[in-house]
Amino acid sequence: MIFAVLIPLVFALFVPLISKFKNKVHTGIFVLFIPLGIFLYFIRFIGNDFSPLRHTYNWIPSLDINFDFYLDGLSLLFVLLISGIGTLVVFYSIYYLHVSESLGHFYVYLLMFMSAMLGVVLSDNVFVLYTFWELTSISSFLLIGYWHHRERSRYGAQKSMLITVFGGLSMLGGLVLLSVITGTTSIREMIEQIDFIMNSNYLPLILGLILLGAFTKSAQFPFHIWLPDAMEAPTPVSAYLHSATMVKAGIYLIARFLPIFVAFEWFFITVSIVGIITLIWGSYMAVRQTDLKGILAFSTISQLGMIMAMLGFGTEAAIFAAVFHILNHATFKGSLFMIAGIVDHETGTRDIRKLGGLFTIMPISGTLAIFGTFSMAGVPLPFLNGFYSKELFFGSSVKLVEGTDGFAQVLSTAIPYLAVFGSIFTFVYSMYLFFGVFTGPKKFELLKKKPHEAPIGMLISPIILVLGVIIIGLFPNIPNGTLLAHATGAITNSTMEPYHVHYWHGFDFKPFQMSLIVVGLGIILFLTLKKWSNIYDAIPGKLSLNKVYDKLIQKIDDISASITNSYMTGSIKLYMSIILLAIIAVTFTIMFTTGGLSSISFDDLEEVKVVDIAVVVIMVLAALATIFVNNKLALILITGIVGFGISILFVIFRAPDLALTQLVVETVSMALFLLAYYHLPELRKREETIQTTTTNTILAVGMGLLITLTGIAAHSSNWFDKISDYFIETSYKLGGGHNIVNVILVDMRGLDTLFEIVVLGIAALAIYGLIKVRDNKEAK
Structure with missing residues (x-):
């Protein structure tokens, strides 16, 4: 498995060379075979008789950090999404990106990201997982900022980097605590110690830190603000990172650690609340957007919130629904991002206010958009896969009340209503997206280009994804036993029997009734959109989490600048004083707190003789004399006395080799000093303030004591x-x-x-x- 993870990274080294021939052959054609080969390699594991595989490759065995790759149902699902959607995205980019673009950079970043995501979902070692996790942040930063000449691209890349890396560092803290209390770095072995972890006093802290990592990466409220700005990336990047892969890394993290935390009530409360809020807020804000990718960005936030909420429910039915929707979302959202890119590519704009009536001009794209948007809306039609997982979501929310009490029971009672409320806006923005672009009056005079249908090469990838929507919709049980049941079992840490998904359960089926409510109220809200859209002037109105982020970053910049300017004065003396003071303070503190000073002993010392005392006295007097001498030549000679005195001590203590070395070094040093000082001005005694004198005294005495005590402590220690x-x-x-x-x-x-x-x-x-x-x- 390590080859599958590292092959994209290794091939990326050759992309710059290959891209030199892009005018003859598009670079993407060569890159295409990498994700395709990985997909074909892993698809052979699909089947009812699949059993997990584990491969270990040594890296840092002394720290128990090795490449432990574990392939189970959950990681297999994500590997197939990463490589399968990756193949379609690379093929799509061949027609989307012109050869005049920096294709070498693009494909290097894309392959780097692919390797990182494969590493995340296959790693069983928590620290290897974290390494790949941060590599996804770095590579996504490069992809989002691909058009770096645009200010908004740089802003979006920085924003995504800061928020996701903040979450990643928090997650690392949780993983370190888990590793310490369980004594292992293996996720599998941690899961085997669930009872021990549940009884740990650090459980709430561990959960909070890991959730921060998951929430920031999967754009959960209030950390969702980076995702809309990340839409400045090229559309192939958006289709890959922000529909099927990167944003689902946080989902994967929660799913992977779910067996450890699912019995903890605050896991259900926290993850469910955050997921439901994200679902509602994302769907509500999507209707407000005018940019096609902006609508899809908030729709992705909303869909991720729904998946997160289902994982928070923690029941087998909810987890299966979450896994099913991960697959479904990748198909319809990936196709919609590509359609949005096609519309932008062929009309010159993504502004929905300038679009309309494109169905007659772009019938294939419009037809694909119908399946994508209606599946995303959860319209109850048997050939739309989104309806099944949406109905399963409703069904799992209805059954939450069973077995809960206290605040959890209140929350469980409210969740079905909140789920319906958020899904209504999901229906509205889906209809808004399709009908706003492909129906209504034509506005061709507002477009930069004369619209026309996209070339067939650009349509193949969304066609394949839409075929996935239809096939799964018509035969929803095909992936169950061969893939989804294994993924669900990996999350619940048990053997799962395949769920049998039905389209029709009768009118008395509550989830179906909830779907009808969503469709009915959604149609009403969509038809009256202009009449109630003024509500956005009040909620959120002028309030914006983006403003909070911008002010926070500006405040950090201002504070950092003021601190830096306070000591970056251009004075080398000040810099050295700060460095030496820091060394003295930090070293003494560590030695004192760790018992380093307590090891000092004078039992095993050589007998001091008169000649030793005489040599040391001469050296001390010479060192003190350097303070008062102003003549350059005399100062160098006096300094040499100290060095030659050390040579004499080496001779006295029977170390002739060291004595000879010291004599040579001291002689050369004196010669170099004399040569250098020849070109320097005469020394002049300067009047120094009491503060300067005090500082110099503290530095001199402090460093002298530090070196002396460190040497004695090192000599006295018997640790090794x-x-x-x-x-x-x-x-x-x-x-x-x-x-x-x-x-x-x-x-x-x-x-x-x-x-x-x-x-x-x-x-x-x-x-x-x-x-x-x-x-x-x-x-x-």
Whole structure:
């Protein structure tokens, strides 16, 4: 499975080379075979006898972070959507994107995103899942900002990145807590410890953090605001990311962890409330939009809210309905995004106020739109797959009251009414989308282009998706036993018998009655749209979560700028003071809180002799003298006394190699100092304030104490076996030398020494080059 995940990423490396020939062969033709091959590889697992597969590839085994790929019914459903819709999107983009576009960039980003999504849905290791999760945010950022010359594209890309990455980091916190309390990084093994997790005091915090990740990625209220702005991306991106893949990553996350949290009442309360609010708000706001992709964006938010709510219900019927709608939504919403792109491509506008009467000009596109919009609306017709999952949604909401009490019971009682209310607006915006574009008076004089039907190549992908709508609508039980039952069983962590979906249950069937109410009231609201649309002036009116986001980002920018300007003064002295103060404060704090200072011991120290004291006194006096000396030459010589004093100490403590090294380094350093100081002005004593003197004193004393205590603590600690014993035992056997230091430098750390020599050589060449450049300039 790792090959299926990484093949798009590997192929992306060759796309820039392939794109050089785009004037002869469209780059998308080569890319097309990648998702198609993945789809054909995984489709063979569909069947009644499917059983989960698991493959493990080592990555960081010491941290229990490995590529553990797990293919069950849920991941198989998403893999087929990612690769199947991906194939259709790439084929569609071949006709949608002109060769004058930066096709290399587009397909690299698209393949990167495909790999990331495949990694998310196949990963059983939580930290690998998080790695791919953030890669989806990065690649979607690049895709949304593909037309980076447009200000709105850059704005939408940044907005999606900030919100989804914020959620991703929150999710990481929840995953870390789960890993700590269960002692494993495997989702499968975590699910086996449900009772232990349910009894943990961290359960509410874990749930909240993971839900933040899911809600932000799947555009749930109030984090939905990034999705409409993401519509600035090319239509193939919108059809792929925002109907079938990225926005469903949060849905996948909730479904994957549902067995752990489903017994926790606050999971039902939180997820159901957020899902229902998102359903209502998204459908309500969709009717207000005038941009075709804006309508589809809010419609996607609404549909995602419905799926999220069903997962929140937690019952088998609701989960099956959610899985069924994930499949159905990908078919009708993917086709509608492509139709919107076709309308934009062939008319030059997506403004619904300038569109109308296109059915006679674009009959194929209009026919496809009928199936897509009516399926999305949940119109009770047997050849529309959206009706089945919508009716299952109503049915699962009606049965929620059973087995609940307290606030959960009140919520369960209200949910069916709220579901109908949100679905009414779903019907309205679906009719608004179709009839506003394809019927009514023609407004061709407002269009930038003379409208005409799209080329057949651009129509093939939406035709295939609409065929999916019809086939699933006519034969809704075909995918049940072979795919949907396995996906539902993976979520509930049990073996599921296939649900038998019926079109007709009789007039007494409550979900059917709810569907009739939706259609009836929806028709009335659609026909009277102009009369009640003024309600948007009051709700939301001038209130906007986008304004809150913009002000929050602006405030963060202002605060960041003020903080940065407070210390970025151009003073190197100030920068060094801040760095040193931070090192002193952080290191001392960590040493104090972790018991680093308590390990200091003076039991195993060498006997101090008179000669040692004499050398140290001379070094201390020399160091103090540097404070008062103003002559450059004298200052360098006094500094050298300290260095040569260290060499003498090495000799006293029987370390001739270190003494020789120190002598060489000190001699070279003095020579370089003399050479550099020759070109510097004379030192002048400056009057310093008490504040400056105090700061300098704190820095000097603090760093001195820090280095001293760190050295003593390191010498006193016995946390690990001393590595010196290993060198003593093996230096002659491995290196063939009696001088341990030489063996370490030449043999055991030979590569380190080699690279140190290389660095010095490069530095010498650079200095030589600079000198030659200066000499050449002076000669001219």
